[in-house]
Amino acid sequence: MTPLTGATSPRNDALRAARLRVGWRTMEQAAVALTAHGQALLDDMHFSVSPRTWRRWEGRERDRGWPLEETAQVLHDALSRWPEELGFAPPSGWIRPEAHHGEDMWRTFASVTAAALMPGPVATQHVDPALIDYFQQQLEGHYRADMFLGPHDLIGTVSAQYQLIDKLVRSAKGETRRGLLRAGAAYAALVGWLYQDAGDLGAAAFWRGVTQEIAVRSRDSHLIGYSLVNQAQVRTDLGDGHGVIDLCEAALTDADLLVPKVRIMALQQQAHGASLTGDRDAVDRLIDTADGLLPRVDDDLPWGNACRRTPGYLEVQRATCYGRLGLGVEADRLWTQVLAAVPATARRDRGVYLARHATAAAVSRDPDHAVEIAREAVVIALETRSVRMLRELGTLERVMRPWHDAPVGRDLAEVLGPVNEGS
Known part of the structure; x- marks a missing residue:
């Protein structure tokens, strides 16, 4: 399930996520960057995409239109996605160009790794040890922001900071260097988690590999265990x-x-x-x-503090495992206890827990309760666009199939409609 343009959210989330992934923080910045990219790619200084056009692309589906062929090629070259993967409805007769498939695969890989792999030497500079504390404090802020914003709004920011840490590591010496390596491992782990939450397991696995490499280089046994x-x-x-x-x-x-x-x-x-x-x-x-x-x-x-931050952390894990084992009654009881202690600030976690709780209720043969729980989960899913949450709702939908033709099944279809639109 992919939330594209539901009744309560006309925004083109597919295009928005793609631009955020490459670091284009605003629609105005995206228009300028795509214009420059297109002029270089096409060798045509007349190529241009205005901020107004980009805003229309991220707006209502009926207003988006279909990009001209050369614009479609520029979008694909810049974002590694064809327009139909970016929330546009293809016109009749559209055939995706596949002439440069090998190059496309490389660009897709490069878009994931660009912030992690900085080629060649960098200019030597003095690295103050105080920067270690700075990055650690920033990391805690990113953890808090992740609870509010979800993955798409943070991937560009955190990966850019990792790249800066990697640059500084190449000049730092002694304990300063080891401290920056430890910070870099924590940042890479967070980027990996953000990609995992965004549903890109390939990118997540790559960044987990970066985490492990940096952890080994830091010679910190705790970080190496954390990376595993x-x-x-x-x-x-x-x-x-x-x-x-x-x-x-x-x-x-x-x-x-x-x-x-x-x-x-x-x-x-x-x-x-x-x-x-x-x-x-x-x-x-x-x-x-x-x-x-x-x-x-x-x-x-500064890293790996979920067991301190998350109320009922281990009971969350137990409830999740029970749900996976099909122990609906036990999982339902645990989720009721866990959700009573989840603070309002942990909104995305609450959404995931609610979706799992709804599934447990369905497994326990209480479909009406499952639909009631799902209503709140869907609201949070639309706000955060967490693919992890959408997958949990997809599991609920599968478990509820025995009631597909019953009134409660139709109620669930209505509840899930906004997140299912475009899937």
């Missing part, structure tokens, strides 16, 4: 339970040397792997072990 858990998160979304377990067991090889926070993250993620392989006993054992470590979390590391 990050890799396991992607494996969880891919449904690879055994892969999740392998990575988490590797992270816990020298568990006694790790801060409790990293051990908790590895244990709870391993529980997700166990749920994917159908092992309920392992789920409970792993989460109970992690719960025993929670009182010992006292580090001042």
Whole structure:
């Protein structure tokens, strides 16, 4: 399901997400950048896209029109997407050009990696150690903003800061360099998470790999364990339970040397792997072990603090695992407890939890309750455009199929209509 232009949101989210991914923060900036890109690509100084045109493209579907052929080519070259992938309705007879398929694949890869891989040497500069604290403080702000904004509005900002850290690392020395490497690993992990939440698992896996490389270079055993858990998160979304377990067991090889926070993250993620392989006993054992470590979390590391920030953190994981195992009654009960403690500021997390709670209610054979819960989740999904949330709503839709022709099934279709539009 992809939220394109629902009744309550006429905005072209597909085009908006694509421009934010390449760092064009406003529609005016996008028009200027696309004009410059087109003039260079076509060798035509007369090529131009006005801010008014771009605003029309991001507006109502009936007003967007279809870009001219050369404009479609420029959009694709700049954003690695053809117009029909950017919220435009193709005209009759439109055939997508495929002559440069190999180049297209490279551009797609380059659009993901541009902020991570800075080629060649950079000019040497003095790097003040105080910059480490600066980036750590900024990181905490990004974590907070993520709860409010969702992934698309932050990917460009955070990846650009990672690129700056990478540049500084090349000039820094000694402990300053190691401190910046540790900060860089945390930033790369956050970019990976943002891509994962945005539904781009390829980009997420790439950035998780960057996280692991930087963590190893920092020689910080806690960060290395954290990076392996990050890799396991992607494996969880891919449904690879055994892969999740392998990575988490590797992270816990020298568990006694790790801060409790990293051990908790590895244990709870391993529980997700166990749920994917159908092992309920392992789920409970792993989460109970992690719960025993929670009182010992006292580090001042700026990353991986969900277990401190998130109310009922481990019960959230248990409820999610129970839902995956088909234990609807148990999951329904846990979600009711968890949601009662979720603060208003954690709006996107609340949306994900609500969608999972609705699915648990449906599994428990209470479809009316499922639809009631889904109403609030859909409102949040439209606000945040979290693909993770949309996937959870897609799961709800599948679980509710037995009631498809019943009044409650039609009610659900109406509730999900705005997020299903264009899917």
